[in-house]
Amino acid sequence: MRTPSAADALAVENGLVRAGWELTDVVERLGAGAGERHFADRWRTERERGEAGYRPLRTGDLVSERDRAMYETPTNLSRFRRTLDFVLEGDRVLEVGIGRGYLGTRIMREAGAASYLGLDIVEENATATRQTLEVNGYAARATARVGDLYDLTRADVEGSDLLVCCEVIEHVPDPELALQVLAESLPDSTELLVTTPLLGRLETVWEHVAIFGVARLQQLMERAGLTVHHVEPVANQWVLILCSRGGGPSARAAQAVSRGAPDVRPVAPADRPTRVTNVDIRKIEPQASRWNKRLASVTTELVDAPPLGEEYAEEPADGWALAVRLEALPPDGLDDESGRYGGVAFACPDGDGVVGVRFELELVEVSGAVTFYADFHQAGARVARWKWDLQEKPKKPRPTFVLRPGLKGHYFRPLSIGDVRTADTLEIFAELRSGATVEFRLHRLAWVD
Secondary structure (H helix, E strand, O other), rough: OOOOOHHHHHHHHHHHHHHHHHHHHHHHHHHHHHHHHHHHHHHHHHHHHHOOOOOOOOOOOOOOOHHHHHOOHHHHHHHHHHHHHHOOOOOOOEEOOOOOHHHHHHHHHHHOOOOOEEEEEOOHHHHHHHHHHOOOOOOOOEEEEOHHHOOOOHHOOOOEEEEEEEEEEEEEOOHHHHHHHHHOOOOOOEEEEEEEEEOOOOOOOOOOOOOOOOOHHHHHHHHHEEEEEEEEEOOEEEEEEEEEOOOOOOHHHHHHHOOOOOOOOOOOEEEEEEEEEEOOOOOOOEEOOOOOOOOOEEEEEEOEEEOOOOOOOOOOOOOEEEEEEEEEEEOOOOOOOOEEEEEEEEEEEOOOOOOOOEEEEEEEOOOOOEEEEEEEEOOOOEEEEEEEEEOOOOOOOOEEEEEOOOOOOOOOEEEEEEEHHOOEEEEEEEEEOOOOOEEEEEEEEEEOO
């Protein structure tokens, strides 16, 4: 096996950076609510990691209970925990914009930093941070003082391995200039770690005077002459970026990737499918649909149905189909066109309950049909419904449908979706025009459970 080279490591880092920007862009585009839902397992895992083993810091009299409550929210604990992953053992850390010193003190306590200096434009923040560092036993190697980001110079940063600027650039009046100052102050051997709220997050905070999306952040980094070594969304609220004036690969980024949030292990809710059980269509026992209304006749029979061929299906059916033929009553003075319904029902399998169904349907004659439905019922009460407006025609003669909660559906659209696991019956039926004859065939059926 070939030993990986520096070029290999750089290629991996660049690929991870691209993936990080793409993931951040997806989370940003989803918005706060959908982002929380779609990445719920990721954020839950991050919160669990942030809270695991956390020991509250001792603080001085300048840290209020309100301050403490803010710093110890699950999302902030997630952000602090992830930030610590980027500190190397023995680092000399400079932080600009320090608040009450929570992050700086945790850098000393948990990340193995050799020294720490915090700068903040607010004198009370510098004093509170010195108190927090002191009462936790780090006054000999860590301190804080008043300093303005816009006044930062190369001489101020010289001797530091990592410059931290978390939750700052959204507060300053000119973030473009702030990033440029930070970049110009960096020695080639010093890396910069920045966090800022994701687009659409924390925008109701009055102290925030700048908003950043992925495109703007990329532009800011490029214009400042910074090379990005790592980027990721954190806790559905922030984006974290590690960068420098030099090239990669970054040992700091590699450490963070190797530690990272632990493997995201999704919690499998009861309605999340685990298997698909195919049914022998020859042994299925159709039942009369409760929707057989205002029909002249309904017939169901097993018919010979040769496979269509590879151009239509990945796997041919077994050569049989359940044919359902419906004849609607003619106009009766109450309704000249629709209002006739008919179809077929199937008992759901016994056990823990299904969460959906897969079936292959052939529309033999449906010119007289208005709409198709698929319903799950429990003791006669509907618990879920999908609807197909037949103005949309399938591209295949025997399309396969998968209907279950969580899928938007193709042709069949979810209307009212409840707890399908409670269902005891599946109904597939159509609404017919008066006097029409409709025939459809069910070639394959499988339960999703």
